[in-house]
Amino acid sequence: MISKEQFDKEVAGIISNAIREDVGDGDHSSLACIPKDAKGKAKLLVKDNGVIAGIEFSKMVFDFVDKDLIFDNKLNDGSEVAYGDIAFYIEGSSRSILKAERLVLNAMQRMSAIATKTKSFVxxxxxxxxxxxxxxxxxxxxxxxxxxxxxxxxxxxxxxxxxxxxxxxxxxxxxxxxxxxxxxxxxxxxxxxxxxxxxxxxxxxxxxxxxxxxxxxxxxxxxxxxxxxxxxxxxxxxxxxxxxxxxxxxxxxxxxxxxxxxxxxxxxxxxxxxxxxxxxxxxxx
Missing domain, CATH: 3.20.20.70 (Aldolase class I)
Incomplete structure (x- = not known):
């Protein structure tokens, strides 16, 4: 298996490339209607049953986008979840939250599906x-x-x-x-x-x-x-x-x-x- 250092480098590369792919020269939807100094708060809402995965990854994504965002996890990776559970709250720049939103959701939805499938085999x-x-x-x-x-x-x-x-x-x-x-x-x-x-x-x-x-x-x-x-x-x-x-x-x-x-x-x-x-x-x- 690869070393932790190599693995961390792979993950960092995924984040950097995914943000490049998604944001390009700017999140113009947010730039157009969200003031630069606007602050907001959001929650990650679970609408399914299974095993949650990607919470730590999401924290890394938000940190990459904006180190001033405040991440408050309510669940940990590997927790069994049900409809209505809240995995985490994220607070800070509204533009930053929106910029990271799709990568966080895409990754967590897929990772959680894989973790759930794996748990069923285990x-x-x-x-x-x-x-x-x-x-x-x-x-x-x-x-x-x-x-x-x-x-x-x-x-x-x-x-x-x-x-x-x-x-x-x-x-x-x-x-x-x-x-x-x-x-x-x-x-x-x-x-x-x-x-x-x-x-x-x-x-x-x-x-x-x-x-x-x-x-x-x-x-x-x-x-x-x-x-x-x-x-x-x-x-x-x-x-x-x-x-x-x-x-x-x-x-x-x-x-x-x-x-x-x-x-x-x-x-x-x-x-x-x-x-x-x-x-x-x-x-x-």
Whole structure:
């Protein structure tokens, strides 16, 4: 995983780019009818049920737009919310509040949806030793926010991007000439470049599991699109040689059954690519 410093840099870049994209050479709607010295107060109103996420991010947005704005949070990220709850109040320059409004709402609605979805998966895994992971199936440009939301919902992050972990999937293996060649080439690359990156291998069947196990240094095996029986057998074959991860079309209806096969992790792209935004509004008070 990337460092906190790298993650914070990603978030700061998201804020800067989003404000640039939205404001351009000025918020002319506000400039046209709101006096420069006008002060106001607004509340973030929850109009849905679920897990709230993005409160800390919103504070960062308001601070970026105007350091004199006063942010008063009434809830914390990860709190379960219901219709009518108030997440925070923001007070200060009316122009500044309006300038930040859309970015705050867009981010919080999406992050809250992801946190809510993740929490539902976490609840389904309760009582097992299996943990839920996200994937790289994220919205371009805001991956840091979506992965942040997964952790708020109780999940864990997979690799952040292509640079912080080696993940050899079917195409890598086929282009490299097979599993063993892919592993050997990867180990040589890491040694030559002085990089210390964990290696994950995707397996398409039990024979590929057996071949992967002939090599040392694999951190986790991705048991991809296996049925329940083959997943159990894969877990048995792997034992404590490395960690195990199930993936491939796993849903809320099947996740518990895969967890009961004994895998350490289950990864799901649905956490980030198949959610409906939580209904939130920023209202003047």
């Amino acid at each position: 609840d389904l895994l309760e009582g097992t030793s299996t943990k839920i992971l996200d994937t790289r199936k994220t919205t371009p440009g805001i991956r840091a926010l979506e992965k942040w939301a997964v952790t708020i919902g109780g999940g864990e992050n997979h690799r952040f991007a292509l640079y912080d972990m080696i993940m050899l999937k079917d195409n890598h293996i086929d282009f490299a000439g097979g599993i063993t060649k892919a592993i050997d080439k990867t180990k040589s690359y890491l040694k030559e470049t002085g990089r210390d990156l964990k290696i994950i291998l995707e397996a398409r069947d039990l024979n590929e599991i057996k071949e992967i196990l002939k090599s040392d240094g694999v951190y986790r095996i991705l048991i991809d699109n296996f049925n329940y029986e083959d997943t159990k057998e894969a877990v048995r074959l792997i034992g404590d040689r490395c960690l195990t991860e199930s993936s491939g079309g796993i849903t809320e209806e099947t996740i518990r059954k895969y967890a009961n096969c004994g895998v350490d992790y289950i990864s799901s792209g649905a956490l980030t690519h198949s959610v409906y935004n939580m209904d939130l509004s920023l209202k003047a008070v």
